Structures are given as C-alpha cells and as structure tokens.
Amino acid sequence: xxxxxxxxxxxxxxxxxxxxxxxxxxxxxxxxxxxxxxxxxxxxxxxxxxxxxxxxxxxxxxxxxxxxxxxxxxxxxxxxxxxxxxxxxxxxxxxxxxxxxxxxxxxxxxxxxxxxxxxxxxx
Numbered sequence: 486x487x488x489x490x491x492x493x494x495x496x497x498x499x500x501x502x503x504x505x506x507x508x509x510x511x512x513x514x515x516x517x518x519x520x521x522x523x524x525x526x527x528x529x530x531x532x533x534x535x536x537x538x539x540x541x542x543x544x545x546x547x548x549x550x551x552x553x554x555x556x557x558x559x560x561x562x563x564x565x566x567x568x569x570x571x572x573x574x575x576x577x578x579x580x581x582x583x584x585x586x587x588x589x590x591x592x593x594x595x596x597x598x599x600x601x602x603x604x605x606x607x608x
Contacts, residue, residue, distance in 0.1 A: 487511040487583050487597040494579060494602030497571055501606070505566040507581030507599060515539075515559040518588035520595060521566045523577035523604075532590035533579070534566065544588065549575075571606045578603050 493505040507519070520535035534555040535544045543555050552571075557564040564581060579602050582595035 487514070487517060489581050489583060489597055489599035491579060491581050491599045491602040494604045496605045496607065499571060499573055499606055499608050501571050502567070502569045503571065503604060505568065505579055505581075505602060505604075507564040507566075509562045509564070509583065514562040517583040517585060517597075519555075519557060519564045520582045520584070520588065520590075521555060521564075521579060522582060522592055523575075523579045524601075525574075525577040528577075530580070530592055532592070535588040535590070536564065537588045542588065544590070546590070568604070571604075573606045573608045576604060576606050 488510045490508045497503055518538050521533040522530050523533050524530040533546055536555045536557055540557050552569050554567040581599045583597040584595040587594040
C-alpha cells in the first residue's frame with residue numbers, strides 16, 4: 486500500500502506559478518513510477534505528466550510542455566509539479582498517482598491515488 490497526499494493548490498492569476506507536492510507513505514516510494522493527472526469540472530480526468538521511479542525519464546501532455554516540470558525527491562518520499570505561466574484552462578483538481586513499472590498516460594494503470602488538490606487560475 487502507498488498513501489498519497491497532495492498539497493500546494495490554490496488560486497492564482499493567469500501567468501502565475503504554483504508548486505504542487507505529493508507526499509507518499511507506506512511501501513518504498515522509490516519503487517514507484519509516479520504521475521500527475523487533473524480533472525476539470527464536467528470533463529474526464531486527463532494525464533498531465535509522469536516520472537520514472539529513478540527520475541531519469543519524464544513525460545508531459547503537449548499542452549503543458551515547456552510550462553510544467555515534474556520532479557521527485559526519493560529521499561523525501563515526495564513528488565513535485567512546478568507549474569509556470571498558468572492559464573485559466575489549467576483550472577482543475579490535480580491528483581498524484583503511483584504505479585509499479587508504468588509511467589505512461591493511462592490512468593487505469595495506476596494503482597494508488599491521492600485525494601486531489603484544487604488549482605484555480607483566474608483570467
């Protein structure tokens with residue numbers, strides 16, 4: 486079992502920045518590939534970014550490339566999402582997720598999920 490808790494969400498103006506954190510407890514965090522997903526009101530949950538267990542590989546949805554950066558600190562059992570140049574369309578609940586041996590974009594492949602943190606970007 487892995488327990489995941491997101492933090493760092495909030496209200497920010499367009500063009501601003503936020504840094505989300507995902508703190509993990511339970512089994513060895515460094516064994517898991519990790520990802521961020523988001524869900525806007527009335528829309529399906531979508532992939533944002535993923536990172537391999539070692540941090541050596543990262544993947545991004547096209548709409549966030551160049552603006553968002555995913556990273557992790559295995560010594561602190563924490564994953565991050567640095568979000569810059571935020572746009573109103575980035576408004577959503579952001580979830581972190583964990584999987585063994587998978588760091589792609591399919592949500593069904595992730596076994597563990599956090600409760601989510603709200604990000605609201607005003608225009």
